[in-house]
Amino acid sequence: MIRIVFVIIVGFVCSFAVAQNKSGQEFFSNLSEQKEGEGFLSISQPEDIQDLVGIHLDCNKRAGGVDGFRIQLFLGSGKDAKKQAGEVKAKVLELFPEEKIYLMYEAPFWRIQVGDFRSKSESLQLYRELKKEFPSCYPVPVDNIQMSNLK
Incomplete structure (x- = not known):
């Protein structure tokens, strides 16, 4: 055996x-x-x-993917967080329709993130554009971005 x-x-x-x-x-x-x-x-x-x-x-x-970066536009919790996240998403869709937008819920937080970038430096151009409309946005590291989504 x-x-x-x-x-x-x-x-x-x-x-x-x-x-x-x-x-x-x-x-x-x-x-x-x-x-x-x-x-x-x-x-x-x-x-x-x-x-x-x-x-x-x-x-x-x-x-199946690589570590990368996205721009986080919203992070909130509470009873109105879902509604606020939806409003932020709608505004992003209106202003940046070509960008990939992620609405995520991970208890107790709602998040809105935009883009898929291999490095932080690649995300900076979009970050500068988003900063005009969303002053509190910032780049965040993300695990396991699909290679087909990368810019």
Whole structure:
């Protein structure tokens, strides 16, 4: 019985290592691929580096998102907080219809956040524009932003 479990575990570990190496190899082969009208890049490194890059790429794919920033326009609690949050959202939709707006409730707080940015510096342009209408807004760190949402 122990022998069977050991064989299964070794099989999983080997298949995981092969998958990691494949991701790393694909990444580096895509970089090194010569395309018409473009330059050529030659990369030389130990195979272990390819394996590490593959592990990193696969972990990022499994996470589903990245840490980033949004601009927080409203944070409130109390009996009127939901209504106030709705009013702020309506104003943002009117003034900035192209921006992604998040209305969130996490007891006991209502929040309105705008945008999806990879870094704080990327959020500053929108922050400056929003600051004119919402003087108390500020950038906030956010976990697990979907890559497709990033600007």
